[in-house]
């Protein structure tokens with residue numbers, strides 16, 4: 001049995017929560033003040049009166065050199081990247097794992113470990129070759145070029161492989177007798193059974209895609225492909241000049257960059273906690 | 282409904298030195314209930330799975346309804362299988378579980394509904410149709426697995442130890458249910474179990490397997506009363522048949538210092554294995570001297586463990602018969618089973634089938 005929570009436990013939990021939440025709260029509150037205000041008074045924990053106009057500006061102001069990019073556009077790009085990443089990775093790694101587990105071709109295990117070890121290398125190691133390939137394929141400045149090279153996922157393949165291995169063989173045999181071929185078995189049995197696994201991987205991969213910085217910077221030079229991550233950087237670069245940087249807008253963008261992943265986690269968490277507590281097997 | 286013919290079927294797993302199933306010949310009549318029984322690892326599941334098409338056949342031929350199915354997909358064999366762990370689809374409701382096989386066969390919707398409803402009624406699954414398997418008890422899951430087989434209206438049912446995950450009481454009642462259902466539908470059935478009691482009660486014919494080979498085929502009572510070998514004798518029946526070392530000299534059998542008479546016409550010399558069922562031994566004024574070691578009370582009867590001339594022995598007595606530390610036992614000569622000591626094959630001439638004429642079912 002677990003021990004009962006003591007007041008001391010609560011104290012620690014509360015302190016930790018404050019530690020995590022305070023910076024976010026500060027960012028939200030500060031983003032509702034004007035830039036001048038922030039410059040002279042520093043960060044703030046009290047709400048200011050300029051929230052609506054700051055966020056409107058950030059979302060709709062034509063920025064950049066070409067005036068092509070708005071906050072909304074950047075947000076959309078980030079979403080495309082995040083969702084494209086997550087969905088693509090799930091589909092690809094599930095199919096790879098399906099082949100590795102259910103089709104007994106020679107060296108399947110060896111092949112799995114080869115995939116696994118090569119993909120463990122971080123993106124940074126293979127970033128130049130990847131760039132070269134995309135450039136040769138004329139895929140710079142496209143969503144395809146942004147998303148596809150990063151889709152192969154060792155982690156995803158590994159998780160799906162472990163999950164498929166844990167599905168009892170009799171289920172496959174029952175499905176075979178019930179007249180389900182390989183494709184039907186995947187669609188009718190395996191995919192519904194891996195819903196919770198997919199939710200978990202979706203969360204991880206969405207956040208990973210959303211937070212990409214180096215790769216989009218390399219792949220896209222046109223401003224209409226900018227993501228939020230680059231947008232924040234763009235604003236802070238103004239600081240080099242003599243004018244007051246748009247602190248408020250930077251904070252607003254940061255909050256906007258934070259919100260979707262939080263939302264995804266909150267929504268999908270319900271799913272996979274449900275999956276964990278009421279076991280499907 | 283169909284007959285199943287297993288001709289000379291063998292299975293050697295890749296990399297295995299010896300076949301797991303060897304030279305099985307078995308003709309199963311239409312509507313017959315055949316039980317495959319044997320100790321763990323004797324190849325029961327392997328044989329069943331070859332009939333199902335889940336395992337490649339490495340030698341011989343299986344035909345279902347006169348069609349050789351060696352190269353036919355499991356789905357095309359017109360069989361339904363019930364697994365030990367039920368293998369229900371966890372994400373589908375009971376209704377969907379039963380309907381899935383029919384849906385894949387493009388059965389019309391109304392037909393599916395009618396068949397599922399009929400099976401649900403037969404198996405008393407009506408209240409659970411919209412539940413997922415995890416919301417069911419073991420016995421109910423078992424019934425859903427049966428239902429999934431029944432709705433298909435296949436040529437044959439294949440069962441692989443379908444009751445071994447249930448508790449003892451439920452097993453007995455499900456056993457009866459399976460038998461009734463099979464009688465009613467008249468579907469040819471092949472049933473695997475290692476529980477000899479289950480085998481005895483279910484089977485029209487029993488197939489006793491030992492190390493991948495058929496040891497004996499026959500009606501349960503025939504096998505009980507005329508086991509073809511010491512292996513069958515010790516496997517079928519509870520408590521197991523007593524097997525004693527003896528020395529034969531014509532119709533006289535010597536157990537240590539004691540001599541008993543075998544049935545007339547028995548003329549064998551040399552060492553034999555003498556088999557006696559526990560219920561065929563009776564206390565008497567004279568006979569084989571028996572020293573009691575341990576008494577097990579079962580209620581309806583009482584199992585007395587002890588020794589004759591140093592050889593262990595069990596007798597089943599009525600509780601009204603007093604048990605003493607030293608007793609004399611007799612056994613009717615026609616109830617003796619004699620086996621070749623070296624090969625274990627039956628050599629006894631006494632035919633007890635006459636004594637236990639089978640009551641027609």
Ligand SMILES: Nc1ncnc2c1ncn2[C@@H]1O[C@H](COP(=O)(O)OP(=O)(O)OP(=O)(O)O)[C@@H](O)[C@H]1O
Nearest residue numbers: 294295297301320321322323324325326327328475
């Ligand atoms: N996939 C396999 N590969 C290699 N050998 C196997 C395989 N499956 C079974 N065997 C071997 O074949 C033999 C028969 O196995 P089988 O599963 O048919 O036994 P069984 O009679 O069903 O036993 P149990 O009562 O334990 O289920 C065993 O010796 C087993 O080790």
Ligand SMILES: [Mg+2]
Nearest residue numbers: 325326327441
């Ligand atoms: Mg088995």
